[in-house]
Amino acid sequence: MTSSENEPGPIMKFIQDYRMKMLIPEILVVFGVWYLAPESLTGNMYSFLGVFSYLVQPLFFVPSGILVLITAITLHGIYPLDNYHEGKIPELPRAAVIMIVISFIFLPFLVLMQMIGYYMTEATEYISRNPFWERIESLGDLLFYAGPMFFVGLQWWLLIPVFFLSQGVDGIHKIAHHETSSEKITGIFYFLWPVSMPFFFDPVEIMAMAALSIPAFAFYSYIRPYYTYVTSVHTFTFAVLVLVTIVLAPYLPLLNFWLPGSIPPHVPPRIWP
Numbered sequence: 001m002t003s004s005e006n007e008p009g010p011i012m013k014f015i016q017d018y019r020m021k022m023l024i025p026e027i028l029v030v031f032g033v034w035y036l037a038p039e040s041l042t043g044n045m046y047s048f049l050g051v052f053s054y055l056v057q058p059l060f061f062v063p064s065g066i067l068v069l070i071t072a073i074t075l076h077g078i079y080p081l082d083n084y085h086e087g088k089i090p091e092l093p094r095a096a097v098i099m100i101v102i103s104f105i106f107l108p109f110l111v112l113m114q115m116i117g118y119y120m121t122e123a124t125e126y127i128s129r130n131p132f133w134e135r136i137e138s139l140g141d142l143l144f145y146a147g148p149m150f151f152v153g154l155q156w157w158l159l160i161p162v163f164f165l166s167q168g169v170d171g172i173h174k175i176a177h178h179e180t181s182s183e184k185i186t187g188i189f190y191f192l193w194p195v196s197m198p199f200f201f202d203p204v205e206i207m208a209m210a211a212l213s214i215p216a217f218a219f220y221s222y223i224r225p226y227y228t229y230v231t232s233v234h235t236f237t238f239a240v241l242v243l244v245t246i247v248l249a250p251y252l253p254l255l256n257f258w259l260p261g262s263i264p265p266h267v268p269p270r271i272w273p
Contacts, residue, residue: 018076025145026072033153038268040065056109067106068148074099110151117143131185142166161200168193176230194241203249210238
Protein backbone atom coordinates (compact mmCIF):
# COMPACT_ATOMS: atom_id res chain seq x y z
CA MET A 1 0.00 0.00 0.00
CA THR A 2 2.82 2.36 0.90
CA SER A 3 4.68 1.69 -2.39
CA SER A 4 1.63 2.56 -4.49
CA GLU A 5 1.25 5.85 -2.62
CA ASN A 6 4.88 6.69 -3.39
CA GLU A 7 4.46 6.11 -7.13
CA PRO A 8 4.71 9.39 -9.09
CA GLY A 9 1.61 10.68 -10.83
CA PRO A 10 1.30 10.57 -14.64
CA ILE A 11 2.59 14.12 -15.13
CA MET A 12 5.62 13.67 -12.86
CA LYS A 13 6.31 10.25 -14.38
CA PHE A 14 6.34 11.81 -17.86
CA ILE A 15 8.74 14.52 -16.64
CA GLN A 16 11.02 11.87 -15.12
CA ASP A 17 10.89 9.36 -18.00
CA TYR A 18 11.49 12.02 -20.65
CA ARG A 19 14.04 13.97 -18.54
CA MET A 20 12.17 17.22 -19.00
CA LYS A 21 14.39 18.87 -16.38
CA MET A 22 17.06 18.93 -19.09
CA LEU A 23 14.95 21.49 -20.96
CA ILE A 24 16.65 24.17 -18.82
CA PRO A 25 19.91 24.29 -20.84
CA GLU A 26 18.08 23.54 -24.09
CA ILE A 27 15.70 26.48 -23.66
CA LEU A 28 18.69 28.72 -22.93
CA VAL A 29 20.20 27.60 -26.25
CA VAL A 30 16.89 28.30 -28.03
CA PHE A 31 16.86 31.80 -26.51
CA GLY A 32 20.45 32.16 -27.71
CA VAL A 33 19.31 31.32 -31.25
CA TRP A 34 16.57 33.92 -31.02
CA TYR A 35 19.01 36.52 -29.67
CA LEU A 36 21.82 35.92 -32.17
CA ALA A 37 19.50 35.26 -35.12
CA PRO A 38 16.26 37.22 -34.46
CA GLU A 39 15.25 36.65 -38.08
CA SER A 40 14.66 33.00 -37.12
CA LEU A 41 11.44 34.10 -35.39
CA THR A 42 9.99 35.51 -38.59
CA GLY A 43 11.38 33.38 -41.42
CA ASN A 44 13.10 30.27 -42.73
CA MET A 45 16.82 30.34 -41.92
CA TYR A 46 17.55 27.98 -44.82
CA SER A 47 15.90 29.93 -47.64
CA PHE A 48 19.37 30.82 -48.97
CA LEU A 49 19.83 27.14 -49.90
CA GLY A 50 17.15 27.35 -52.58
CA VAL A 51 15.53 24.00 -53.39
CA PHE A 52 17.81 22.22 -50.87
CA SER A 53 16.17 24.17 -48.04
CA TYR A 54 13.24 21.72 -48.22
CA LEU A 55 15.59 18.91 -47.18
CA VAL A 56 16.77 20.85 -44.13
CA GLN A 57 13.36 22.21 -43.13
CA PRO A 58 10.41 20.50 -44.86
CA LEU A 59 7.91 22.82 -43.14
CA PHE A 60 9.40 25.75 -45.05
CA PHE A 61 6.50 28.10 -44.20
CA VAL A 62 7.10 27.98 -40.38
CA PRO A 63 9.77 30.24 -38.81
CA SER A 64 12.85 28.18 -37.96
CA GLY A 65 13.03 29.68 -34.46
CA ILE A 66 9.57 28.35 -33.61
CA LEU A 67 10.43 24.90 -34.93
CA VAL A 68 13.63 24.69 -32.90
CA LEU A 69 11.66 25.46 -29.72
CA ILE A 70 9.16 22.67 -30.44
CA THR A 71 11.95 20.29 -31.45
CA ALA A 72 13.73 20.91 -28.14
CA ILE A 73 10.69 19.30 -26.49
CA THR A 74 9.81 16.53 -28.95
CA LEU A 75 13.40 15.25 -29.19
CA HIS A 76 13.16 14.22 -25.54
CA GLY A 77 11.61 11.04 -26.88
CA ILE A 78 15.21 9.85 -27.24
CA TYR A 79 15.54 9.32 -23.47
CA PRO A 80 12.93 6.56 -22.91
CA LEU A 81 13.92 5.05 -26.26
CA ASP A 82 17.49 4.83 -25.02
CA ASN A 83 16.28 3.31 -21.74
CA TYR A 84 14.52 0.61 -23.76
CA HIS A 85 17.64 -0.17 -25.80
CA GLU A 86 19.64 -0.49 -22.57
CA GLY A 87 17.07 -2.89 -21.10
CA LYS A 88 15.98 -0.51 -18.33
CA ILE A 89 12.32 -0.67 -19.40
CA PRO A 90 10.56 -3.75 -20.84
CA GLU A 91 8.48 -2.22 -23.64
CA LEU A 92 9.24 0.11 -26.53
CA PRO A 93 7.51 3.42 -25.67
CA ARG A 94 5.41 4.33 -28.72
CA ALA A 95 4.99 7.94 -27.62
CA ALA A 96 8.77 8.33 -27.60
CA VAL A 97 9.03 7.00 -31.17
CA ILE A 98 6.27 9.37 -32.31
CA MET A 99 8.05 12.33 -30.67
CA ILE A 100 11.31 11.51 -32.47
CA VAL A 101 9.52 11.12 -35.82
CA ILE A 102 7.90 14.52 -35.30
CA SER A 103 11.34 15.99 -34.56
CA PHE A 104 12.65 14.67 -37.89
CA ILE A 105 9.66 16.15 -39.71
CA PHE A 106 10.44 19.57 -38.26
CA LEU A 107 14.22 19.85 -38.68
CA PRO A 108 15.69 16.57 -40.01
CA PHE A 109 19.31 17.66 -40.48
CA LEU A 110 19.53 19.29 -37.05
CA VAL A 111 17.88 16.31 -35.32
CA LEU A 112 20.19 13.87 -37.11
CA MET A 113 23.22 15.76 -35.81
CA GLN A 114 21.71 15.92 -32.32
CA MET A 115 21.04 12.17 -32.29
CA ILE A 116 24.58 11.46 -33.48
CA GLY A 117 25.76 13.70 -30.65
CA TYR A 118 23.61 11.86 -28.12
CA TYR A 119 24.96 8.47 -29.10
CA MET A 120 28.49 9.88 -29.02
CA THR A 121 27.82 10.50 -25.33
CA GLU A 122 26.81 6.83 -24.98
CA ALA A 123 29.82 5.45 -26.88
CA THR A 124 32.14 5.78 -23.89
CA GLU A 125 30.17 3.16 -21.97
CA TYR A 126 30.49 0.64 -24.82
CA ILE A 127 34.02 1.38 -26.06
CA SER A 128 36.23 2.50 -23.20
CA ARG A 129 36.16 5.01 -20.36
CA ASN A 130 39.44 6.82 -20.83
CA PRO A 131 40.45 10.51 -21.15
CA PHE A 132 40.21 10.44 -24.98
CA TRP A 133 36.74 8.90 -25.25
CA GLU A 134 35.49 11.10 -22.43
CA ARG A 135 36.40 14.12 -24.56
CA ILE A 136 34.43 12.54 -27.44
CA GLU A 137 31.52 12.11 -25.04
CA SER A 138 31.62 15.80 -24.16
CA LEU A 139 31.81 16.68 -27.87
CA GLY A 140 28.56 14.72 -28.29
CA ASP A 141 27.00 17.00 -25.68
CA LEU A 142 28.05 19.96 -27.81
CA LEU A 143 26.14 18.60 -30.81
CA PHE A 144 23.10 17.52 -28.83
CA TYR A 145 22.56 20.61 -26.69
CA ALA A 146 24.22 23.40 -28.69
CA GLY A 147 23.33 22.04 -32.14
CA PRO A 148 20.54 24.61 -32.69
CA MET A 149 23.02 27.45 -32.22
CA PHE A 150 25.00 26.17 -35.19
CA PHE A 151 22.39 24.56 -37.43
CA VAL A 152 19.57 27.08 -36.96
CA GLY A 153 21.29 30.18 -35.62
CA LEU A 154 24.20 29.61 -38.07
CA GLN A 155 26.64 30.99 -35.49
CA TRP A 156 29.62 28.83 -36.48
CA TRP A 157 32.12 31.19 -34.83
CA LEU A 158 30.86 29.75 -31.52
CA LEU A 159 32.19 26.27 -32.31
CA ILE A 160 35.50 26.62 -30.45
CA PRO A 161 34.26 28.39 -27.28
CA VAL A 162 31.26 26.07 -27.00
CA PHE A 163 33.61 23.11 -27.43
CA PHE A 164 35.47 24.21 -24.29
CA LEU A 165 32.18 24.97 -22.57
CA SER A 166 30.84 21.46 -23.25
CA GLN A 167 34.10 19.92 -22.04
CA GLY A 168 33.90 21.99 -18.86
CA VAL A 169 30.25 21.49 -17.94
CA ASP A 170 30.25 17.78 -18.79
CA GLY A 171 33.59 17.42 -17.00
CA ILE A 172 32.37 18.88 -13.71
CA HIS A 173 29.31 16.63 -14.04
CA LYS A 174 31.61 13.60 -14.40
CA ILE A 175 33.66 14.62 -11.38
CA ALA A 176 30.52 15.02 -9.27
CA HIS A 177 29.33 11.54 -10.27
CA HIS A 178 32.82 9.97 -10.01
CA GLU A 179 32.40 8.83 -13.63
CA THR A 180 35.74 9.92 -15.02
CA SER A 181 38.84 7.82 -15.54
CA SER A 182 41.06 10.77 -14.62
CA GLU A 183 39.78 13.58 -12.40
CA LYS A 184 43.04 15.48 -13.00
CA ILE A 185 42.65 15.55 -16.82
CA THR A 186 38.93 16.24 -16.57
CA GLY A 187 39.65 19.08 -14.12
CA ILE A 188 42.16 20.60 -16.54
CA PHE A 189 39.54 20.58 -19.33
CA TYR A 190 37.02 22.11 -16.92
CA PHE A 191 39.32 25.08 -16.23
CA LEU A 192 40.13 25.49 -19.92
CA TRP A 193 36.64 26.83 -20.58
CA PRO A 194 36.86 29.93 -18.31
CA VAL A 195 40.34 30.56 -19.72
CA SER A 196 38.89 30.48 -23.26
CA MET A 197 35.90 32.78 -22.58
CA PRO A 198 37.74 36.17 -22.73
CA PHE A 199 39.12 35.26 -26.15
CA PHE A 200 35.63 35.06 -27.73
CA PHE A 201 33.15 37.14 -25.70
CA ASP A 202 32.74 40.74 -24.61
CA PRO A 203 32.27 41.75 -20.94
CA VAL A 204 28.46 41.94 -21.05
CA GLU A 205 28.19 38.43 -22.50
CA ILE A 206 30.49 36.98 -19.82
CA MET A 207 28.48 38.72 -17.09
CA ALA A 208 25.29 37.28 -18.59
CA MET A 209 26.82 33.79 -18.59
CA ALA A 210 27.65 34.18 -14.90
CA ALA A 211 24.16 35.44 -14.11
CA LEU A 212 22.57 32.44 -15.86
CA SER A 213 25.00 29.68 -14.94
CA ILE A 214 25.28 30.16 -11.17
CA PRO A 215 21.49 29.89 -10.51
CA ALA A 216 21.29 26.90 -12.89
CA PHE A 217 23.91 24.99 -10.92
CA ALA A 218 22.29 26.11 -7.65
CA PHE A 219 19.09 24.44 -8.90
CA TYR A 220 21.07 21.25 -9.50
CA SER A 221 22.33 21.43 -5.91
CA TYR A 222 18.73 21.63 -4.76
CA ILE A 223 17.57 18.55 -6.64
CA ARG A 224 20.87 16.67 -6.21
CA PRO A 225 22.55 17.59 -2.89
CA TYR A 226 25.83 15.86 -3.83
CA TYR A 227 26.32 18.68 -6.38
CA THR A 228 26.90 21.22 -3.58
CA TYR A 229 30.70 21.13 -3.60
CA VAL A 230 30.69 21.19 -7.41
CA THR A 231 28.48 24.29 -7.34
CA SER A 232 30.89 26.00 -4.95
CA VAL A 233 33.80 25.34 -7.36
CA HIS A 234 31.71 26.52 -10.31
CA THR A 235 30.64 29.69 -8.48
CA PHE A 236 34.24 30.46 -7.47
CA THR A 237 35.38 29.91 -11.07
CA PHE A 238 32.77 32.34 -12.37
CA ALA A 239 33.66 34.88 -9.68
CA VAL A 240 37.32 34.83 -10.79
CA LEU A 241 36.24 35.00 -14.44
CA VAL A 242 34.07 38.07 -13.74
CA LEU A 243 36.96 39.80 -11.92
CA VAL A 244 39.33 39.06 -14.81
CA THR A 245 36.67 40.32 -17.23
CA ILE A 246 36.44 43.66 -15.38
CA VAL A 247 40.21 44.12 -15.63
CA LEU A 248 40.42 43.13 -19.31
CA ALA A 249 37.11 44.73 -20.37
CA PRO A 250 38.57 47.29 -22.83
CA TYR A 251 40.35 44.52 -24.76
CA LEU A 252 37.59 41.91 -24.98
CA PRO A 253 37.10 39.80 -26.95
CA LEU A 254 40.84 39.22 -27.08
CA LEU A 255 40.79 37.61 -30.52
CA ASN A 256 39.35 40.76 -32.07
CA PHE A 257 41.92 42.85 -30.20
CA TRP A 258 44.80 40.75 -31.57
CA LEU A 259 43.20 39.69 -34.88
CA PRO A 260 40.64 42.36 -35.87
CA GLY A 261 37.52 40.93 -37.51
CA SER A 262 38.16 37.33 -36.46
CA ILE A 263 34.88 37.32 -34.49
CA PRO A 264 31.98 38.72 -36.54
CA PRO A 265 29.55 41.28 -35.08
CA HIS A 266 26.88 39.25 -33.31
CA VAL A 267 24.88 41.69 -31.20
CA PRO A 268 21.45 42.32 -32.81
CA PRO A 269 20.00 45.86 -32.97
CA ARG A 270 17.89 47.01 -30.04
CA ILE A 271 14.20 46.14 -30.32
CA TRP A 272 13.23 49.28 -28.40
CA PRO A 273 15.23 52.51 -28.89
